[in-house]
Amino acid sequence: MPEYKAPLRDMSFVLNEVLELNAHYQNLPGCEEATPDMVAAIMEEGAKFSERVLSPLNQIGDQQGCQWSEEGVTTPEGFRDAYQQFVEGGWPSLAHDPEWGGQGLPESLGIVLNEMVGTANWSWSMYPGLSHGAMNTIEAHGTQDQKETYLTKLVSGEWTGTMCLTEPHCGTDLGMLRTKAEPNDDGSYRISGTKIFISAGEHDMADNIVHIVLARLPDAPEGTKGISLFIVPKFMPAAGGVGDRNGVSCGSLEHKMGIHGNSTCVMNFDEATGYLIGPPNKGLNCMFTFMNTARIGTALQGLAHAEWGFQNSLAYAKDRLQMRSLTGAKCPDKAADPIIVHPEVRKLLLTQKAFAEGGRAMIYYTAQLVDKVHQASPEERAEADGLLALLTPIAKAFLTEVGFESANHGLQVFGGHGYIAEWGMEQNVRDSRISMLYEGTTQIQALDLLGRKVLMTQGESLKxxxxxxxxxxxAQSDNTGLKEFTDPLLTLNKEWGELTMQVGMKAMQNRDEVGAASVDYLMYSGYVTLxxxxxxxxxxxxxxxxxxDSDKAFYEAKLTTARFYFQRILPRTRGLVATMVSGADNLMSLDDEHFQF
Incomplete structure (x- = not known):
């Protein structure tokens, strides 16, 4: 059976030695209680829960999946019990406001926990994961009464939350949305419509499910300017718990490529009672609170699949005997050498290692920016928010792309055995594939990065x-031992700005140049950022x-992996530059009718 072991040493290295977590917390009002001892204790307990409770359920969730009936949806064996342990341990409340029952710890500490939980069992992690965005949305845009009604239960984990955007005819283009919201005399609304692809939309793990729903008011203008946001609970809140069932139900479950342990639902709203969040027709603005949270969470999924694939393929590569090393037998007492001696196998392993460890640093850095957006001075908050706006689409799209690549490399190390379900590697590939699609595809993230975040700000966000x-x-110019890293980084950093200018100038003549360059530009940005x-x-x-000499092997391995990344992975930028600047003509000049088969 595949296993997961929380990489606490590497996590601590990034948090404490590279990003100086303690100094970060001590400089932010309200974060001082997150002492090194507390952080270490939370990481240790989170690791135990992830390794002992969640990891053994990962294959069970894939094999059993969720089951639909008219009474509701049941989750795989063990999922509900694990969730009750999660709630009893106080984990859902970790990074939320004490006013609503939270522990008031920093958002970045919640991200650390989410990494362990998600890597151990991504399907299970999505149930509490979607709640996090619902809580943030209600806290940022809800009324005092809405906060008092919903936040306490969501923060405790007694209730879970969802995000309901997509409709059968309407994905990214939310301006086509049709779900209606008719006003009632008491200030509530009747919500009617169908939403699809709703993760954790129905399940048996919590007492209630709070849906955050986009819908149109009767007098709403056309397009995205006419969308409002609503709270629609599965059960109507009552004193101390839940009351009558609301007019919302799961019509069916999607049959999916992966993440079988999570219920992906078709949700029907039949004049369900809902409550407006935020101003009328400003729902899309409010929803971005949810979307930004979700996109960082999805970036974490890229790291999770890279880490999980690396751990299990590394163990296999050290154990599997095949052929002899080209430089002579390394284990002459055995029938053959372990496959880790072969250069191409090492390349597969090192690629996974470089993406997992580099991705961890990128995500933890963005998590610290989230802390600053919430807790820092106005000046620091504005700076952090600007950086986060730029890095979120890079982290989401780039890390999920290389996470999927890493999952495939992990399977490749196993050879034919990787294609067999019992090893878990093919599940890791299937589960990881969705990460490049939901919360905005790679192509949408690329347009957001190049078009909105960079060109529309005249490059200021990039600068x-x-x-x-x-x-x-x-600052490292006198550090000769680091020049093998800083010299190429400095060159690429300068080129990044030049390429932006070049694409921007072309786009002034032809807007298709933005779309034609965008994914290559995003991936280039990701490699430079990493x-x-x-x-x-x-x-x-x-x-x-x-x-x-303390921990010498760990630090030497870190340096060696950095060299691998700069010498073997970073040169991918050269191909991206060539394709990026080749222009839109090679994509757009073929007439539509000439696409034939």
Whole structure:
């Protein structure tokens, strides 16, 4: 059976040694209680829960899936009991306001827990994961009465939440949305319509499910400017619990490629009672609170599948005997050498390792930006918010793309055995594939990055981050031992700005140039961003090796992996530059009718 072991040493390295978590917390009002001892204790307990409770349920969830009936949806064996343990342990309340029963700890600490939970069992993690975005949305935009009614139950984990956007005819283009909201005399609304692809839309793990729903008011203008946001509970809230069943039900479950342990529902709203959140016709603006949370969570999924695939393929590569090393037998007492001696197998393993460890640094950095957006001074908050706006589409799209690549590499290490279900590697590939689709496809994230975040700000959002990279490289200019990392990083950082200018100038003549370059631009941005974090990790490892011999093997491995990334992975940017600047003509010049088969 495949296993998961929380990589606590590497997590601690990124948090404490690279990103200096304690100093970060002590400099933010309200985060001082997150001491190193508390953080370590939370990580240890989170690791135990993830390894002992959730990981053994991962294959069970895939094999059994969820079951639909007219009475509701039942989750796989063990899922409900695990959720009750999760609630009893106080985990849902970790990073929420004490006013609503939360523990008031930083958002970044919640991200650390989510990594362990998600890597151990991504399907299960989606049930509490969707609640997090619902809570953030209600807290940011709800009335005091709505907060008092829903937040306490959501924060405790007694109730869970969902996000209901997509309709059968309407995915990314929410301007086509048809779900209606008719006003009632008491200030509530009658919500009618159908939503699809609703993760955790119906299940048996919690007492109530709170749906955050996009719908149109009768007098709403056309398009995205006429969308409002509503709270629609499965059961109407009553004193101390739940009352009557609302007019919302699960019509069916989707039959999916992966994440079988999570219920992906068709949700029917039949004049269900709902309550407006935020101003009328401003629902899309309010929903971005949810979407930004969800997109960082999906970036985490890329890391999860890379880490899980790496751990299990590494164990297999050390154990599986096949052929002899080209440089002579490494295990002459055995029938053959373990496959980890072969260069191409090592390339597969190192690629997974580089993406998992680099992705961890990127996500933890964005999590610290989230802390600053919530807790810092107005000036720091604005700076962090600008950086987060740029890095969110990069993290979401890039890390899920390379996470899927890593999952495939993990399967490849197993050879034919990877294609067999018992090893779990094919499940990891199937489960990871959705990450590039939901919460905005890679292509949508790329348009958001290049079109909205970069070109529409005249490159100001990009300059905010490239300036950080430039200053870092300049500060290390006298560090000769780090030049193998900082010199190419400095060159690429400069090129990043030049490419942006080049694409932007073309786009002034032809807007298709943005779409034609966008995915290549995003992936280029991702490789450069990851290079920055690998340079920082290499610098830290270099310092630790100079200070003492303690944990020498760990730091040497970190430096070696950084070299692998810069020499074997980062050169991918050269191909991306070539395709990015080749223009839109090679995509758009073929007439539609000439696409034939």
């Amino acid at each position: 905010r981050f490239t300036k950080i990279i430039h200053k870092y490289c300049q 290079a920055y974090f690998w340079a920082r990790m290499a610098e830290t490892a270099q310092q630790k090796l100079a200070e003492s």
